[in-house]
Amino acid sequence: MTDTPLPIAAPDRRLGERVGAYLDTLTKPPGSLGRLERLAVDLAAMTGEPFPRVTPPGVLVFAADHGVADEGVSAFPQEVTAQMVANFVAGGAAINVFARRIGARLEVIDVGVAGAVSGQGVVDEKVRPGTANIAHRDAMSRAEAEAAIEAGRRAAGRAVETGCRCLIVGEMGIANTTASSAVLAVLTCEPVARLVGRGTGIDDARLAHKRRVVEGAIAARAPDPADPLGVLASLGGLEIAAMAGACLEAAVRRVPLLVDGFIATVAALVACRLAPGARDYLVFGHRSREPGHAVALAALDAEPLLDLALRLGEGTGAALAFPLLEAACDMLAEMATFADAGVAGDDRA
Known part of the structure; x- marks a missing residue:
């Protein structure tokens, strides 16, 4: 920035x-x-x-991989990211179902998938093929973090320019709860044990390992909490950066943006640390089961619309909350x- x-x-x-x-x-x-x-x-x-009117909505799903997946912090292997992107394009994921239900324009953006993404319908904004392993080095450079933010801004701009009057952001990236927890811990100065959850459904032993990985990465990278871009570059993810960019562009264009769960809320926090005025244009869709989500919401003074014990990501919780925005306008x-x-x-x- x-x-x-x-x-x-x-x-x-x-x-x-x-x-x-x-x-x-x-x-x-x-x-x-x-x-x-x-x-x-x-x-x-x-x-x-x-x-006001919020229809039609635009759903933006950003996909990227994380080098920290090599540390065994997820229940799924890294190749699932590319496989799920193909599923989005084929229309078979939960976000596809919910987006169709609300009549949304859906765009899938590859900002950093490590593997090849097959099929038409994916916007190629790949900054690099996944982040580096934060257990050993910075996730990305500041320039790469900026590039991913700009990719998110462009995606938001495309949606608005095609007529979308509300945006929903979602993500796909194996190990992104690890990166999000690390970013959140630094930005809020909260203990890692309070933030790190089970993500895709890991057991107790792997949860303890995941917490140690996050603590070690923060200690090794030692980013400055007052430098949100630096925190993002050191510990974050390309899709997290892109979602932050979408939040920023929505605010510039005065378009409401409906934030999804834990990872999207961490991205929103990054955006608001970069530009505090962005907070006024964010609506929070739901409360995730991830323990760090409550901390991220509190940091943004946010009260989500739904609490359905979700933890899927993809923008699903925000899409489910969207009819409440329609109801407010219709009222x-x-x-x-x-x-x-x-x-x-x-x-x-």
Whole structure:
């Protein structure tokens, strides 16, 4: 990232206040639709539209490999990353099912898959064929981290330019919970044991090993918590960087971005450390079962919309939460006011 600040405008808080007042004229007790009302206000302020729209959504799935997979921190071998990318392209993954359900445009972006990616439909933005093993060296250079961020920004820009009015980010990368936990531990100064979870479903012995790997990588790399790009380059992943870039571009374009689970939230944290104004354009889809997710959410002062005990990634939890954004917009646009409906309003004032 250059030293030039990104042109991220503040949300239109005054418009949000007007929308909040309008909500109280609708045929319901004030505040009775709870967080849905707050969501409607936030979407209006983000977009600058009194009756915001979030359809169609755009799902961006970024894929990359991690050298730390060589340490045996995952239940699956590294080649699964490329195999799952092929599954995305074929339409057979969970995110494909959920994206079809919400009428989303879905794009799969290879920012660093180690193996060959077969099939048409994958956007080639490969910065390098996977990161280095963070147990022994930096994951990537600062320039490579910047390149992956820019790839994420371009993907977000493509989606918006094709008409998407809300973005969803997801990822695929064997061992990316290890990299995400390492980045999160440094950025939040929290102990590794509190953050590292089972990822793809590892047993107790491998979980203990995974924690030792993360602790050793942080000690060896020793990145500066005040330098988020440096933390990302030292310990992170190319898909994490790309998701951070998508968060930044969504904020620049005043488009709401629905964040998925643990790994996507760590990417969002990186984005917000790079450009704090990006936080105002993020909505958090769900609470993951990964223990570090609660810490990442707290660092962003975020309350997710759903808690379904998910831990898949791919953008699945965010896609499942998307209908709540649609409902918030429809409530604003379609509910009658007390005056329109001829219903007596609250007379306690």
